[in-house]
Amino acid sequence: MMLKLLHYFPFIGLVVAENGLQAWLRYAPLPQGHNARLPSSIIALNSSTNSPVNTAGQELQKGIQGIFGNRLSISSIGKAPSSAVIGTVAQFQEAFGSSPVHNQLEEDGFWLSVNGSTVQILGQNERGALYGAFEYLSMLAQGNFSNVEYATNPAAPVRWINSWDNMDGSITRGFGGNSIFFADGHVVSNLTRAAEYARLLSSIRVNAVVVNDVNANFTTINPENIQGVGRIADVFRPYGVQLGLSLDFASPMELGNLSTYDPLDPGVIAFWGDITQQIYARIPDFAGYLVKADSEGTPGPLVYNRTLADGANLFANVIKPFGGIVMYRAFVYNQLPDEGDWKADRANAAVDFFHPLDGQFDDNVIIQIKYGPIDFQVREPASPLFANLLETNTAIELQVAQEYLGQQCHLVYLPPLWRTILDFDLRVQNQSSFVRDVITGERFKRPLGGSAAVVNVGLNDTWLGSHLAMSNLYAYGRLAWDWTSDSEMILQDWTRLTFGLDKTVIDTITQMSMASWPAYENYSGNLGEQTLNDILYTHFGPNPQTLDNTVWGQWTRADHASIGMDRTVSNGTGFSGQYPPEVAEMFEDIETTPDNLLLWFHHVNYTQMLKSGKTVIQHFYDAHYEGAETANNFVAMWQSLKGKIDDERFEDVLFRQVFQAGHAIVWRDSILNFYHNISGIPDGAGRVGHHPFRIEAESMELSGYQRYVVSPFEAASNAIAIVTLTNSTTGTATTVLNFTSGVYDLAVNYFDLYGGNSSYQVLLNQKMIGQWVGNIVDIGKLGHTPSIYLDGHSATRITFPQVPIKKGDTLKIVGQANGVEPAPLDYVVLLPAGVID
Ligand SMILES: *[C@@H]1O[C@H](CO)[C@@H](O)[C@H](O)[C@H]1NC(C)=O
Ligand SMILES: *[C@@H]1O[C@H](CO)[C@@H](O)[C@H](O)[C@H]1NC(C)=O
Ligand SMILES: *[C@@H]1O[C@H](CO)[C@@H](O)[C@H](O)[C@H]1NC(C)=O
Ligand SMILES: *[C@@H]1O[C@H](CO)[C@@H](O)[C@H](O)[C@H]1NC(C)=O
Ligand SMILES: *[C@@H]1O[C@H](CO)[C@@H](O)[C@H](O)[C@H]1NC(C)=O
Ligand SMILES: *[C@@H]1O[C@H](CO)[C@@H](O)[C@H](O)[C@H]1NC(C)=O
Numbered sequence: 001m002m003l004k005l006l007h008y009f010p011f012i013g014l015v016v017a018e019n020g021l022q023a024w025l026r027y028a029p030l031p032q033g034h035n036a037r038l039p040s041s042i043i044a045l046n047s048s049t050n051s052p053v054n055t056a057g058q059e060l061q062k063g064i065q066g067i068f069g070n071r072l073s074i075s076s077i078g079k080a081p082s083s084a085v086i087g088t089v090a091q092f093q094e095a096f097g098s099s100p101v102h103n104q105l106e107e108d109g110f111w112l113s114v115n116g117s118t119v120q121i122l123g124q125n126e127r128g129a130l131y132g133a134f135e136y137l138s139m140l141a142q143g144n145f146s147n148v149e150y151a152t153n154p155a156a157p158v159r160w161i162n163s164w165d166n167m168d169g170s171i172t173r174g175f176g177g178n179s180i181f182f183a184d185g186h187v188v189s190n191l192t193r194a195a196e197y198a199r200l201l202s203s204i205r206v207n208a209v210v211v212n213d214v215n216a217n218f219t220t221i222n223p224e225n226i227q228g229v230g231r232i233a234d235v236f237r238p239y240g241v242q243l244g245l246s247l248d249f250a251s252p253m254e255l256g257n258l259s260t261y262d263p264l265d266p267g268v269i270a271f272w273g274d275i276t277q278q279i280y281a282r283i284p285d286f287a288g289y290l291v292k293a294d295s296e297g298t299p300g301p302l303v304y305n306r307t308l309a310d311g312a313n314l315f316a317n318v319i320k321p322f323g324g325i326v327m328y329r330a331f332v333y334n335q336l337p338d339e340g341d342w343k344a345d346r347a348n349a350a351v352d353f354f355h356p357l358d359g360q361f362d363d364n365v366i367i368q369i370k371y372g373p374i375d376f377q378v379r380e381p382a383s384p385l386f387a388n389l390l391e392t393n394t395a396i397e398l399q400v401a402q403e404y405l406g407q408q409c410h411l412v413y414l415p416p417l418w419r420t421i422l423d424f425d426l427r428v429q430n431q432s433s434f435v436r437d438v439i440t441g442e443r444f445k446r447p448l449g450g451s452a453a454v455v456n457v458g459l460n461d462t463w464l465g466s467h468l469a470m471s472n473l474y475a476y477g478r479l480a481w482d483w484t485s486d487s488e489m490i491l492q493d494w495t496r497l498t499f500g501l502d503k504t505v506i507d508t509i510t511q512m513s514m515a516s517w518p519a520y521e522n523y524s525g526n527l528g529e530q531t532l533n534d535i536l537y538t539h540f541g542p543n544p545q546t547l548d549n550t551v552w553g554q555w556t557r558a559d560h561a562s563i564g565m566d567r568t569v570s571n572g573t574g575f576s577g578q579y580p581p582e583v584a585e586m587f588e589d590i591e592t593t594p595d596n597l598l599l600w601f602h603h604v605n606y607t608q609m610l611k612s613g614k615t616v617i618q619h620f621y622d623a624h625y626e627g628a629e630t631a632n633n634f635v636a637m638w639q640s641l642k643g644k645i646d647d648e649r650f651e652d653v654l655f656r657q658v659f660q661a662g663h664a665i666v667w668r669d670s671i672l673n674f675y676h677n678i679s680g681i682p683d684g685a686g687r688v689g690h691h692p693f694r695i696e697a698e699s700m701e702l703s704g705y706q707r708y709v710v711s712p713f714e715a716a717s718n719a720i721a722i723v724t725l726t727n728s729t730t731g732t733a734t735t736v737l738n739f740t741s742g743v744y745d746l747a748v749n750y751f752d753l754y755g756g757n758s759s760y761q762v763l764l765n766q767k768m769i770g771q772w773v774g775n776i777v778d779i780g781k782l783g784h785t786p787s788i789y790l791d792g793h794s795a796t797r798i799t800f801p802q803v804p805i806k807k808g809d810t811l812k813i814v815g816q817a818n819g820v821e822p823a824p825l826d827y828v829v830l831l832p833a834g835v836i837d
């Protein structure tokens with residue numbers, strides 16, 4: 001073992017634990033046989049501690065030492081041959097009299113020249129120089145020793161992250177531990193992780209982080225906390241990352257003791273002017289404000305009958321003298337719609353509110369628009385608001401946080417989803433109008449624009465709770481720089497940097513990741529009917545019933561015969577008419593609406609024929625089976641990497657893939673049980689409701705266990721589970737196996753509730769073949785929002801592979817309740833090789 005380690009890691013003293021903390025900046029030694037011509041020293045043209053150029057010099061030193069074992073000296077002057085020189089164009093000119101770069105660079109851009117051991121990295125500003133240093137290091141870490149010479153510039157000036165961190169240290173939709181910024185109402189004293197985060201972000205060219213939740217707490221801007229966030233800005237600064245803050249619109253009342261927060265009130269204006277001054281006094285490079293107002297019950301200008309533009313411009317005015325900007329969210333929908341009204345539609349809200357205000361927002365306001373008209377669903381059409389603001393700056397809001405997409409417990413590589421939006425051509429004024437060109441400002445010649453991604457990094461060593469989920473964060477930065485970058489190539493760069501250069505590792509992770517979003521869409525909600533998560537509770541597991549009969553407007557309008565939202569102009573909500581004519585026409589007509597958005601735009605019978613030649617309902621059946629199968633195949637794919645990556649990360653990912661495989665079956669069955677039940681239409685392939693390898697727990701001989709009717713019914717196989725008689729006792733469920741003798745994978749579906757850690761044993765002819773504790777949600781091993789009920793979030797599977805079974809064997813499961821968890825069991829399944837059920 002030691003020998004093998006030495007072979008792979010020749011500089012053993014530098015090897016850090018592979019716990020994920022270094023993410024894609026590991027600077028791991030290259031395998032033998034990679035020999036680069038390296039610079040012999042580093043010249044960083046600014047040696048001030050807070051200067052990103054100084055940071056770049058140190059990062060180069062650290063990286064080259066990690067990858068090659070050479071420790072280069074750093075100086076701030078001189079002209080050594082075969083050195084790596086880093087600085088701004090201006091600094092280079094100052095030091096050497098002339099510069100090789102002329103007018104090729106825009107703000108934050110850089111120029112990189114590698115000619116053997118002579119390297120020049122010149123930024124338009126210091127931040128750009130640091131980006132260039134990370135680019136060079138990324139090449140070296142991937143064993144790319146090409147000579148290159150090029151300039152590169154960002155697609156847009158705003159490449160931000162929104163953290164939904166709360167002052168008490170929790171994170172809204174946080175699945176990777178508590179906040180690295182806040183605890184107990186204050187900024188934490190140890191900001192090491194915040195600095196490490198800024199380092200990761202600067203390597204992907206993210207230039208600002210809004211550190212607190214959009215549902216902002218006014219205490220964030222009290223005098224003490226302004227000092228506190230000032231300390232965060234201090235640790236961000238050497239990495240060229242700026243700090244921004246979300247605001248609570250009602251702060252003038254809550255913090256300032258005013259009787260109003262009317263945006264036109266002079267006292268209110270003075271209050272915000274004063275706050276802004278205090279912030280800039282502490283943080284001179286403060287990036288700007290993020291405002292969620294009049295949204296889901298938050299206060300805003302509409303309370304005073306002012307317009308949203310009045311609200312946005314209030315902040316724009318006070319921050320303008322300092323050079324700051326205002327990101328104003330378009331996620332406004334306070335009037336809760338009535339499902340009884342066929343024409344009501346929450347999807348219409350953004351355009352209804354904002355289109356009439358086009359041209360009224362100040363130049364330093366950016367309207368931040370979620371990618372789709374509802375809320376980060378597995379598939380949505382591009383928000384039509386991108387086509388309705390021609391005289392307003394816009395940015396797209398994405399989610400690296402997998403709120404509705406498996407909460408980092410399911411592998412879902414998101415760039416292919418994002419690209420469906422950014423590459424969508426809105427045909428404004430019948431001209432090419434890709435969303436990516438709208439948000440960068442290019443299409444409508446706007447001075448500002450870009451993107452913000454909601455990111456839920458936490459204190460967990462893995463940042464996001466999941467090693468593989470980090471590809472989404474990495475890719476966000478890469479795409480925000482260049483929206484035309486290829487999703488798969490970005491993924492491969494990330495994989496090499498994160499897991500090394502082994503081709504099998506790269507190919508396998510590529511294959512899994514690229515298949516992951518289509519698989520998730522297949523086993524959750526497809527044909528554009530939204531993700532079908534439980535939208536009233538955890539946003540994690542399946543619960544299609546929660547979408548209808550609510551005021552949240554995420555309806556599917558599913559009944560016994562038909563399903564889908566009629567968003568046509570001719571007979572429905574009129575949403576399709578919010579797009580420019582060419583696109584509106586396409587979505588208006590069932591014939592020209594793509595299958596994958598059919599139920600978004602049209603209300604149809606389950607027997608409606610798709611372009612694929614299948615009916616809607618048969619598509620559901622087939623897609624869910626396909627998706628669950630793909631997710632199950634990820635397990636063997638990942639297992640094939642054993643020994644090719646370190647055990648710590650291998651085991652961690654394996655645990656999650658096994659969970660996903662089981663939960664994908666929960667998803668598949670829940671959704672299909674539901675639509676099978678409501679439509680009464682059988683599965684043409686005979687799978688739905690027919691599980692020959694399962695033994696329902698309720699059909700076993702029970703002692704100390706009783707039947708329990710699960711709600712929603714579709715979350716349990718056959719709608720029924722078993723629970724112990726009390727929540728402190730033991731139960732047994734026994735059955736005689738009537739299966740052909742052979743070797744089977746024995747899986748048990750149970751429910752892992754928050755608030756208890758039941759223990760279980762599986763016995764075959766009184767001999768124990770396996771045991772487990774239902775504790776994965778209580779010890780936070782997965783990190784998703786837990787459930788205290790037997791439902792689609794708590795439904796979990798454990799598998800004991802390769803169990804030899806004889807016909808007539810007695811199988812017994814013993815469950816010991818714990819806490820509020822009555823050792824709940826759904827079914828046992830004995831899977832012959834190759835069967836997934
Ligand atoms: C060097 O960095 C410091 C700190 O960021 C900055 O104040 C100074 O202007 C920089 N010097 C030059 C010559 O750019
Ligand atoms: C690269 O460096 C060599 C000398 O080491 C020089 O002859 C050559 O012109 C350089 N190439 C470029 C493109 O600058
Ligand atoms: C090496 O890096 C350069 C610059 O990023 C890139 O253009 C080139 O394609 C890379 N070469 C390989 C083999 O990946
Ligand atoms: C705002 O933060 C304070 C201090 O942490 C806390 O007491 C209060 O409950 C928070 N308010 C809301 C609405 O979260
Ligand atoms: C600060 O946090 C870092 C990273 O979590 C840790 O390594 C370090 O020991 C902490 N420092 C102090 C003084 O607690
Ligand atoms: C608001 O009132 C509270 C309590 O009455 C007081 O402590 C605080 O200083 C006041 N704040 C301002 C800005 O006047």
Ligand SMILES: *[C@@H]1O[C@H](CO)[C@@H](O)[C@H](O)[C@H]1NC(C)=O
Binds near residue numbers: 303304305
């Ligand atoms: C806003 O307008 C409505 C309807 O015109 C009115 O009832 C309400 O009192 C107004 N609110 C304010 C704060 O002026």
Ligand SMILES: *[C@@H]1O[C@H](CO)[C@@H](O)[C@H](O)[C@H]1NC(C)=O
Binds near residue numbers: 342566571572603
């Ligand atoms: C038109 O809308 C009505 C509800 O107003 C609905 O019942 C009907 O199915 C729709 N017709 C078509 C063809 O979609």
Ligand SMILES: *[C@@H]1O[C@H](CO)[C@@H](O)[C@H](O)[C@H]1NC(C)=O
Binds near residue numbers: 605
């Ligand atoms: C849809 O189903 C309903 C109820 O079964 C039926 O009356 C209607 O004719 C069907 N419509 C189409 C277009 O097939």
Ligand SMILES: *[C@@H]1O[C@H](CO)[C@@H](O)[C@H](O)[C@H]1NC(C)=O
Binds near residue numbers: 738
């Ligand atoms: C056992 O399985 C066989 C064939 O699948 C079936 O005919 C028989 O009725 C089953 N016996 C019991 C006791 O369920």
Ligand SMILES: *[C@@H]1O[C@H](CO)[C@@H](O)[C@H](O)[C@H]1NC(C)=O
Binds near residue numbers: 176
């Ligand atoms: C990180 O999260 C994983 C699972 O989400 C958990 O098992 C582990 O204990 C956490 N580690 C830390 C250091 O928080």
Ligand SMILES: *[C@@H]1O[C@H](CO)[C@@H](O)[C@H](O)[C@H]1NC(C)=O
Binds near residue numbers: 819
């Ligand atoms: C048993 O469950 C009940 C509620 O279901 C709960 O109040 C009680 O505390 C639980 N008992 C234990 C030991 O946790």
